Amino acid sequence: MDKNGNGLLTIALPKGRLADSTYGLFVEAQIQCPDPTxxxxxxxxxDEELGIRLxxxxxxxxxTxxxxxxxxxxxxxxDTLLEAERNLLEVLDLGIGRCALCLCGDPKLLDVWPSLPHKRIGSKYPRYTERYFIEQxxxxxxxxxxxxSVELAPLLNLTDMIVDIVESGQTLRENGLVxxxxxxxVSARLVVNQASMRIKQERINGIISALSAVVK
Amino acid sequence: MNKWKYFSPEGVRDLLPAEFLAEEELRRRLTEYLHQSGLRGLGTPEIEFYDLYASGRFAPQEGLFKFIDERGRILCLRYDGTIPLARVLGTSLREHQLPDGFWYLGSVFRYNEQGGGKLRAFQQAGVELIGAGGTRADAEALRLASGFLAATGLQEYTFALGEVSYFKYLLENWQLAGEAEAAIIAAVQSQAVAALPTLTASYGLGADIVRALEMIMTRRDIGVLEDLSALAGDSRVREALDNLGAVYAAVRQIDPEVNLVLDLTLLQSMEYYTGTVFKAYAPGLAYPLLSGGRYDNVLANFSRPAPATGFSSSLPFILRALSWQAKNRDEDVLDILGVSDKLRRARIYYALPAYNRAVELSRELIAASLPTLLDWEDYDPDTAEAVREVSDDLLLYVDLDDCRVLNGADFDLSRGTDSLAGIIARYAKGEA
Incomplete structure (x- = not known):
């Protein structure tokens, strides 16, 4: 390894649950790396010996x-990836952290929402929301x-609807939204920097194929 | 109206003396290389009509700095080097014999690029081989690009070599809906092998299509060209891939050590490019530092149909890659470029009646390779003392019958006919 860490492969993991389940996948795929838990x-x-850094x-x-x-x-x-609009290689669906990005609102809107004029939508995903409506x-x-707490927006009449991730739908139900x-x-994706993909090709491809063998 | 007077707008920056020197030396090296490669230099203005780029959708509307002239026409700042050059070949140089090779170096302006080391205004250099079709031109563009990077002093870089026309033919044969095509192109570009099952299910892709896509995304060996040609069963695909193989082999043959990776997923700017494409990557830089490829349809837009290939590279990106290389060796980018920002110069104080003698002395010192500055203040031992403390300048004083060195610095004159001591001595005696 040189002074800039060129011999190191650096992997960014999202802190929390997703890091833990990613580590689970790495263990299953027999990719050796430090334990984020x-x-x-x-x-x-x-881990300098393995040449890997989390x-x-x-x-x-x-x-970023x-x-x-x-x-x-x-x-x-x-969900994060769609909002970030960054230039990345999205090489693998890891099949973990499954949920969905949904348009939600009052049950009264169920069939009529497409014809609402001047729609106002609250979201943590403003760029994705705007793009979805423009493109689709x-x-x-x-x-x-x-x-x-995006659910507050339609309850307080700040917006007509919201775009948010929905896992079990529990929060929506408790607040009278559908x-x-x-x-x-949505699920977790393995993303790679375009330059790293070409410069550290062998190592990165090794990890991708090991992981793709264990994802469901 | 003075809130912003201390600041520069986002995405532009000053070049401080050391950076200025580095960029100047880089420009000198590139200019020398391009000149020695037998290419013709060509300059185009910083301001163009918006139509130049809009006519062929050569730049995204959002990327152009736009303004309006006094006749209501939309102007824009130069976005790249290739399109203005194509305009010149279709107009002023319409009689110029082709094929010929050209180079340019100048500022380009991109409204939508900033952050992560990307700037909105920067220097870009490029090469365009115009009227040049076929394998030889493709290989030559890549060889010139490699030489171009080597000339900068950069030691470690990797080329990815690909093709776009084969994929256009495949898409033509597959006859998919527009939505499916867009999804497939996006998946291939981002090498999303894992998205294949979903794509297959959503758009009902046939087994041959899936096999082809898998090959394109995962294989980097030269054998993939033959396998894909056989699978496609289309002579146009075979021809495109055979050409790619020939270019690959030719470049390898010239330089067996070159870091060259075959990569069929390089489908960026598919509307613009028509054949071989390539990008160069270097450690420390998160995006390509050089991009190029074949663009056979661009010149026709300027009424001068001709095949063409070329590449461009941005000077700030090269400097970033060089800095990274320097950092690895505990050096500075100036060390790699072999220049120093330690200004070695003489500063002459003089009595006003001896202005003539001071100017004469400065000319002699400059002739002996020592940059020389005439000071603007009356000689005062206190000032000279203060200057001595903060600079490495050689301080001299001259009046009508004297000339002396004030700081006793030991300056070697590298060239010239006289030694420093000799020059001083002659002036001291009032001979000169």
Missing amino acids: EAGRKLILT ILAKPTDVP YVEYGVADMGVVGL MRESVEVIYLNG VLRELTP
């Missing part, structure tokens, strides 16, 4: 680290960016 508060785990990042930052090349590859939910509905909508349309299924 034992990281404590450390953000970088390096970065534990905020999930929405993973595409990989696009800018400070991480060669990373694991990120498709040929319609510009007003998107209001919210950081969390899924109006599933926009896309």
Whole structure:
């Protein structure tokens, strides 16, 4: 390894549950790497002998680290990836962290929402929402960016509808909202930097094929 | 109206003396290389009509810096080097004998690129081989690109070599719906092998299509060209891939050490390119530092149909890759470029009546290869002392009957006819 860590393969993982289940996949695929479940508060785990380094990042930052090349590859939910609009190679669906990006709102809107004029939509995914409506509905909508508890927006009449990830639908139900349309299924993806893919081809391809053998 | 007076707009930056020097040396090296390669230099203006790029959809609308002239026409800043060059070949140089090779080096402006080391205004250099069709031109573009990077002092870089026309023919044969085509192109570009089952299910892709896509995305060996040709059973696909194989072999033959990877997924800008495409990558840079390929349809847009291939590379990207290489060796990018920002110069103080003598002395020193500055202030031992503390300048004082060195610095004059001591001595005696 040289001073810039050129011999190292750097992988960015989203902190939390997804990092743990990714590690599970790595173990199953017999890819040796440091164990993120034992990281404590450390953000970088390096194993010099294996030549591998894990970065534990905020999930929405993973595409940034990989696009800018400070991480060669990373694991990120498709929802985050669609919102980030970054130039990455999306090489593998890891099949974990499954959920869906959905348009949700009051049950009264179930059949009539497409004809609502001047739609206002609250979301943590403003760019994806705007793009979806432009590309799939040929319609510009007003998107209001919210950081969390997006369900509040239609309840308080801030917006007509929301676009958010739905796992069990529990939060929606408890707040009297329903899924109006599933926009896309979501799962964790393995992404690779375009330059790393060519420069560290053999190592990266080794990891991809080991992982693709164990994903469901 | 002075809130922003201390700042530069996003995506542009100053070149401080060391950066200025590095970029200047890089430009010098590239210019020398391009000149020695027997190519013709060509310059185009920074301001163009918007139609230049809009006519062939050569640049995204969002990428152009636009403004309006006094006659209501939309102007834009130069977005690249190739399209203006194609315009010149279709107009002023319409009688120029082709094939010929050209090079350019100048500023380009891109509204939508910034962040991650990308700038909105930067210097770009490129080569265009115009009227050049066939394997030899393809290989030559790649060889010139490799030489271009070598000339910068960069040691480690990898070329990815691909093709786009074979994929256009495959798509033609497969006759898929527009939506399916777009999804497949996106999947191939991002090498999403794992998306194949979903794509197959969504668009009902046949087994042969899936096999072809799998080959394209996963295989990097030279054998993939024959296998894919056989599978496609289309003479146009075979011809395109045979050409790619020939280019690959030719470049390998010239330089067996070259880091060259075959990559059939390089389908970016499929509407623009028509054949062989390539990109170069270097450690420390997250995006290609050089891109090129064959664009046989561009010149026809300017009424001068001709096959063409070429490449371009941005100077800030090269400098970033060089900095990374330097950092690895605990060096500075200036060390790699073999220049120093330690300014070695003389500074002459003089009494006003001896202005003539001071100018004469400066000319002699410059002739002896020592850059020389005439100071603007009255000589005052305190000032000279202050200057001595902060700079490495050789300080001299000259008046009508004296000339002396104030800081005793030991300066070697590398060239010239006289030694520094000799020159000073002659001036001291009032001979000169």
